[in-house]
Amino acid sequence: MIPILVTSGKGGTGKTTVSVNLAMNLAERGIKVSLLDADLLAPNTHLFLDVNKERLREAGKMLIPLKVGEHLEFMGLGVFIPKGVGVALNYEKTADFITTLLKFVKWSGDYLIIDAPPAAIDVNVKLFKELRGRARAVVVGEPHPFAIEDNLRILDLLKFFDIEVRALVLNKYNMYQEELAKQVMAEYEAHAKKYGFRVVKIPWEPRLQTQTVPELFDELAEAVVG
Numbered sequence: 001m002i003p004i005l006v007t008s009g010k011g012g013t014g015k016t017t018v019s020v021n022l023a024m025n026l027a028e029r030g031i032k033v034s035l036l037d038a039d040l041l042a043p044n045t046h047l048f049l050d051v052n053k054e055r056l057r058e059a060g061k062m063l064i065p066l067k068v069g070e071h072l073e074f075m076g077l078g079v080f081i082p083k084g085v086g087v088a089l090n091y092e093k094t095a096d097f098i099t100t101l102l103k104f105v106k107w108s109g110d111y112l113i114i115d116a117p118p119a120a121i122d123v124n125v126k127l128f129k130e131l132r133g134r135a136r137a138v139v140v141g142e143p144h145p146f147a148i149e150d151n152l153r154i155l156d157l158l159k160f161f162d163i164e165v166r167a168l169v170l171n172k173y174n175m176y177q178e179e180l181a182k183q184v185m186a187e188y189e190a191h192a193k194k195y196g197f198r199v200v201k202i203p204w205e206p207r208l209q210t211q212t213v214p215e216l217f218d219e220l221a222e223a224v225v226g
């Protein structure tokens with residue numbers, strides 16, 4: 001099983017949207033996919049999936065992921081926290097929670113897509129360490145100068161932990177000034193050469209706010225599994 005970390009330099013850039021749609025896209029190709037919501041800041045991945053949180057089952061000491069259709073399974077932090085309940089977990093507990101889900105869920109996918117917390121915070125660093133040398137990454141950003149600054153830091157960190165970046169998603173690229181988007185694209189392309197990843201554009205698409213539209217993610221899927 002190959003872990004695919006979906007991460008970003010800052011929050012709210014589209015990690016959850018990308019994670020769920022990428023997972024659906026791969027599953028529709030008949031690839032077995034596992035999806036882990038590891039973003040304790042906003043564990044909301046399950047909202048896009050038809051999962052029944054009451055049906056948690058275990059086998060031996062392993063937790064069975066929730067089935068979402070024929071080729072997709074899911075587990076995430078949101079499954080354990082009832083709606084409307086605030087949780088105050090410190091860094092250690094959060095990081096342990098994520099590591100536990102990585103190790104003690106009976107994943108059966110060929111790929112494990114991880115919807116990660118944003119930015120170079122301590123929880124992420126623990127996750128990068130855990131996945132050192134064996135994961136691929138997708139970095140999600142919007143075409144804005146702030147995003148470049150933040151994403152370059154994440155790219156550097158991923159390199160340090162020997163995590164292979166496969167794609168940088170330029171999300172909602174058509175929502176920004178055309179000139180700005182072009183400028184950002186050019187800067188990312190220069191880094192893409194250096195790091196060896198693809199820059200994949202995803203448009204602002206209102207349907208993505210309420211449902212999955214996997215067909216928009218073909219290019220990303222090919223960059224990730226090839």
Ligand SMILES: Nc1ncnc2c1ncn2[C@@H]1O[C@H](COP(=O)(O)OP(=O)(O)O)[C@@H](O)[C@H]1O
Pocket residue numbers: 008011012013014015016017018042171172202203204205206208209210
């Ligand atoms: N390409 C897109 N088109 C339209 N809306 C999007 C797109 N990507 C993300 N969004 C919306 O932007 C917001 C933040 O996206 P989300 O995936 O939750 O980001 P993150 O997981 O990084 O916090 C959500 O309301 C989501 O529906």
Ligand SMILES: [Mg+2]
Pocket residue numbers: 015016017039042044115
């Ligand atoms: Mg999210």
